[in-house]
Amino acid sequence: MQNVLVSGAGVAGTALAHHLHRHGFAVTVVELAPGPRSGGQAVDIRGVAVDVIARMGLTERVHAVRTRMRGMSLLDADGHEVHRSTEATYSGGRLDNEDVELLRExxxxMLTELVADDVEFVYGDAVTALREDEQGVHVTFQHGQPRTFDLVVGADGQHSRVRKLAFGPEEQFLKHLGSHLAIFSAGNFLGLEDWQVWQRDGDAGYGIYPVRGNSELRVCFGWQSEEPVERDVERSRKLVAERMSALRWETPRLLAALHDAPDFYADAMAQVHLEHWSAGRAVLLGDAAYCASAFSGQGTSLALVGGYLLADELARAAAAGADHRTAYAQYEERMRPFVALNQALATENPGGPAAEESVERAKNAITLDR
Incomplete structure (x- = not known):
């Protein structure tokens, strides 16, 4: 039985862990956070990714916690409605399709619970060094004892530690899209009921939508800038407040909530582009390999589909007596056209959503079986 280390306990890492266990691999997942991460925005499961969820037996559970938006409003700088839609929302797309929007957390x-009894989880730790030889990959951790694994998967996001160790500094692979995004939760002081509101003035704006039975808000601040994002949380809060301060309407109350939010998160909108997704026994998955950015609306679907295909190819290679190199090559061959179409969604219409036709084509541009 091959043992696999997965770095990152997000959507990509936990989904992959499930599929690998099902195929007979022994899996350890290491996660820097002290436990499953909370907060974050609503994410979309679209097209082929809906089929992945079905094969995991999670369809009913996913639908039970999906968002229930009735529509959205676009507001001017003073909060006056200038447009409304009951057919689609910016965060989830059309309301009459089979896609599912739910909170990332x-x-x-759900994925963590699915594999909790089958996979080893190590929270509050991180990979600090990789050394490969004919015996496997010798991994050094920030806190835990060194261990050796047959394979290592970097599913640790846009700023992947595994990618840095196996491929080099992230500056080589990140393509910034000229915008930043900050997300946090707050009480529903606006009284929104299954309804989104979006406001923009100049190069800054925000989207707000209710969650948890309309008891909470998720607030998404966005602004245009080529500057690198602050990695220090408090300095980042200050920067976001400065960028948003010129906006009117409910901005003062939103900024007050920003300073109190325990789940505040901010980062630059960027994509990841690599010539290859594997190096030796290490391979990348999800945002670590092919981040499409929140602008694409497809990051979660790419993670789910990629995890399914990577596990499938590793299982096929093992059954055929081949090694990881064959599996990694097939994984890339199958995923790259799908990734390219979905990354293109983020840049098709700068400042706005991609065309519905483009989204439909991209989300279904792959098959799970071969």
């Missing part, structure tokens, strides 16, 4: 919790 709910999906991660």
């Amino acid at each position: 709910d999906l991660v919790a």
Whole structure:
């Protein structure tokens, strides 16, 4: 039985862990956070990714916690409605299709529960060094004792530690899209009921939508800038407040909530592009390999589909007596056209959503079986 280390306990890492266990691999997942991460925005499961969820037996559970938006409003700088839609929302797309929108934290919790009894989870630790030889990959951790694994998977996000160790500094692979995004939760002081509101003035704006039975808000601040994002949380809060301060309407109350939010998160909108997704026994998955950015709306679907295909190819290679190199090559061959179409969604219409036709084509541009 091959043992696999997965770095990152997000959507990509936990979904992959499930599929690998099902195929007979022994899996350890290491996660820097002290437990499953909370907070974050609503994410979409679209097209072929809906089929992945079905094969995991999670369809009913996913639908039970999906968002229930009735529509959205676009507001001017003073909060006056200038447009409304009951057919689609910016965060979830059309309301009459089979795609599913839910909170990222709910999906991660669901996936973690699915594999909790089958996979070893190590929280509050991180990979600090990789050394490969004919015996496997010797991994050094920030806190735990060194261990050796047959394979290592970097599913640790846009700023992947595994990618840095196996491929080099992230500056080589990140393509910044000229915008930043900050996300946090707050009480529903706006009284929104299954309804989104979006406001923009100049190069800054925000989207707000209710969650948890309309008891909470998720607030998404966005602004255009080529500057690198602050990695220090408090300095980042200050920067976001400065960028948003010129906006009117409910901005003062939103900024007050920003300073109190325990789940505040901010980062640059960027994509990841690598010539290859594997190096030796190490391979990348999800945002670590092919981040499409929140602008694409497809990061979660790419993670789910990629995890399914990577596990499938590793299982096929093992059954055929081949090694990881064959599996990694097939994984890339199958995923790259799908990734390219979905990454293109983020840049098709700068400042706005991609065309519905483009989204439909991209989300279904792969098959799970071969």
